Amino acid sequence: MDERTRVRLDIAYDGTDFSGWAAQPNRRTVAGVLTEALVRVFGEDRVSGLTVAGRTDAGVHATGQVCHVDFATAAWSELSASLVRRLAGLLPPDVRVRAATEVPGEFDARFSATFRRYEYRVTDAPYGADPLRRHDTLGWPRGLDLDALNAAATGLVGEHDYAAYCKRKEHATTIREITRLDWRRDPDGILVATVQADAFCQAMVRSLVGAMLVVGDGRRPAEWPGGLLNLRERSSEVTVAPAHGLTLVAVGYPTDPAEYARRAEATRRLRLPATA
Template identity: 70%
Template sequence: MHVTESGSAPIGVPARIRLDVAYDGTNFSGWAVQPGRRTVAGELTVALEKVFQTVTGLTVAGRTDAGVHATGQVCHFDVPAQLWAERGVALGRRLAGLLPQDVRVMRAVEVPREFDARFSALWRRYEYRVTDAEYGANPLRRLDTLAWQRKLDLGALNVAAAGLTGEHDFVAFCRRKEFATTIREVTEISWRRDPQDILIATVQADAFCQQMVRSLVGAMLAVGEGRREAGWPASLLKRAERATDVPVVAAHGLTLVAVGYPEQGDYAARAEGTRKLRTRRD
């Protein structure tokens, strides 16, 4: 668990630690700390402070909404280098004992100070699971799989998906925030069906705005069940406001599965470029 990617931090300089985190989002009010609510960041902060007493700058790659899961979430925090040297070796074991069973830290690694879990990221990848099996979701997967009552056409879903890739203003699919952009670059949207009749949508982009994946999936499912034409989801990209006729599917089918980063030496350049982009477009 205790790994050093770039050597120990110089004396007096805090160590920056990357955590790879998995969680079942069912009983969480999302990632971000909220007073009076159970959140992933809240549970993680409490556990880390029990180990190190002081941690600062907990930053996440993607702030998942309430009910959304993760198998490949990434975050970072800073801790005094001496405390990391003394206590980092047993961090995995200690956190396993301190965290609730629906949150796990899969890996902890010291990274260069230039690494930023949010701004250094090249892309985020989500998967959405839905089943059109007549019996519904398998009881063991009911918490991460949406049961759909109508049969879905895999070919139609992929035709609809093809029109949504590229850089666009996805305002029709997003919950707009003041002073924030809805322009995103989607590099992949595809569907596959596994042997258990689970249809899995993979959606990858440089970043996502709130409810974007769930709205995209909702629009494509309307095509997959035959209620809309294949070009309808792409046609919504021409709109200048949120599309009220786009269904937002349930959060529990969505999982953040991976976050991509550049090579070690490119962390700072990527972070700087992302900050400029966000300043211009957010």
């Protein structure tokens, strides 16, 4: 194989018409569309190892997605300066590569990440979501209390087993550390939940939002979402919020590139529940 150079791609997409990130047979996915465009620019044998920070589900959006890919070094040297502009001409309008940056070979978009940050947008306006924001904002049919939403969020922050909020996968842990979870109401009246953690399991963010919304509209007490953390299996009482309100807005990495490999090694270690 030719000498390879690792490149970080910063990506944004409207997830409405995608079946999620991961490539799937006979499905339109972000990874599939992006790979097709990269192969058209570089050639099939000069592109390898596409790896993403977070595999978003069908309908979920991103403004701060990150992936890495390995290009043949000679081809990268020739095309690096024009790559973003070339991709703008090849990619469909619902996905954009905002930046392409050469990184050390130790950089891993998935395992070197220190956090993922999502936002979920909800409106409780009686007329629902504004037509121009209908693809990224959930219309909630009941009034929502900001203080109640934040009270519910408080009990979910920290390192816990989030089995009640996850679609469990075999041999995968449901222990995660949420470092930030709060709500704000913007001047336009939109309620925005910000959720940040080292990583998330499948459907976790939307499940957390679903649990908090029924506190916000008065149907559940503020301590109910946190109380579900005592469960060791998915709760049938939690309704998963629709995908279209969710956007991946940022992925964090060590500021010192020398820490990329160390962070990746630490992330790969399976976090097991305490035995006591």
